[in-house]
Amino acid sequence: MAGERFGALARQVAAGDVVVLSGAGLSTESGIPDYRGPSGAARRHTPMTYQVFTRDPVARRRYWARSHLGWRMIARATPNGGHRAVADLQRRGLLAGVITQNVDGLHQAGGARSVIELHGNLDRVVCLDCGARSGRAELDARLRAANPDFAARATAVNPDGDVDLPDTEIDRFRTVGCAGCGGMLKPDVVFFGESVPPPRVAQCFDLVERAGLLLVLGSSLTVMSGRRFVIRAAKRDIPVAIINQGPTRGDDHATYTVDAPLGAALTTLLARLDPPAPPPPVPVDHGAVVGGSSPDAALAATTIP
Numbered sequence: 001m002a003g004e005r006f007g008a009l010a011r012q013v014a015a016g017d018v019v020v021l022s023g024a025g026l027s028t029e030s031g032i033p034d035y036r037g038p039s040g041a042a043r044r045h046t047p048m049t050y051q052v053f054t055r056d057p058v059a060r061r062r063y064w065a066r067s068h069l070g071w072r073m074i075a076r077a078t079p080n081g082g083h084r085a086v087a088d089l090q091r092r093g094l095l096a097g098v099i100t101q102n103v104d105g106l107h108q109a110g111g112a113r114s115v116i117e118l119h120g121n122l123d124r125v126v127c128l129d130c131g132a133r134s135g136r137a138e139l140d141a142r143l144r145a146a147n148p149d150f151a152a153r154a155t156a157v158n159p160d161g162d163v164d165l166p167d168t169e170i171d172r173f174r175t176v177g178c179a180g181c182g183g184m185l186k187p188d189v190v191f192f193g194e195s196v197p198p199p200r201v202a203q204c205f206d207l208v209e210r211a212g213l214l215l216v217l218g219s220s221l222t223v224m225s226g227r228r229f230v231i232r233a234a235k236r237d238i239p240v241a242i243i244n245q246g247p248t249r250g251d252d253h254a255t256y257t258v259d260a261p262l263g264a265a266l267t268t269l270l271a272r273l274d275p276p277a278p279p280p281p282v283p284v285d286h287g288a289v290v291g292g293s294s295p296d297a298a299l300a301a302t303t304i305p
């Protein structure tokens with residue numbers, strides 16, 4: 001039964017004009033934990049806010065020291081089956097757009113194009129004084145030069161490229177200013193407490209309003225930054241599908257909800273779009289146990305209102 005319902009979602013995707021809205025849950029299988037996911041690995045972590053970052057020099061130094069290590073871990077992360085599936089859908093011409101709340105660049109690394117990075121990308125840095133944007137690798141080289149003896153090692157990273165680090169390491173970390181004007185540098189990402197630039201939001205609303213389906217991948221839709229697109233789609237009677245591990249704050253607006261790991265769910269979805277040749281008939285074994293840990297078993301938990 002769940003399979004039939006998943007088939008309905010596959011047919012909706014096959015009809016095209018799909019707009020993908022992805023969140024941290026899509027990158028957990030690449031080793032980047034979700035703030036709010038079921039693993040709860042990062043629950044103890046308080047994300048930096050724009051207000052604290054710009055007003056508190058000590059907090060800013062702490063951020064850069066931790067991010068100096070965390071960014072390298074994110075830069076080393078590789079796309080997973082979920083990212084590749086999105087790129088595959090795009091190559092099939094089924095996507096009208098990809099909007100991501102993630103700042104890790106893994107959609108593009110997985111082959112997707114024209115991705116709207118709602119919250120920016122850790123790969124870039126912006127000067128809050130002169131507005132100049134530069135590459136994070138360039139900043140990384142300058143920070144390494146300013147901190148030749150910085151030997152701290154991080155073991156876990158958070159979605160915004162932050163890591164846990166002892167205060168003793170943070171105290172001796174030296175930050176650098178803008179190479180052009182000496183001004184305050186900030187990663188080119190939208191911090192908590194900061195607004196997404198209005199033209200970017202307008203571009204996303206425009207995409208969503210013309211969508212045949214809004215497909216949410218790995219977002220609990222906790223913050224309005226992403227949830228507003230689900231609300232807008234529902235208001236326009238555009239079907240919404242949500243694939244996520246655990247419930248989301250958009251479930252009430254969803255036509256389809258799939259509670260399953262993203263990589264497995266999307267791999268199954270792709271298989272439904274392009275069914276392989278049927279296997280040769282085999283004798284039916286009524287004693288066989290079907291399910292276990294296969295993607296279809298995970299999708300048996302599918303709930304579709």
Ligand SMILES: [Zn+2]
Nearest residue numbers: 127130178181
């Ligand atoms: Zn500057």
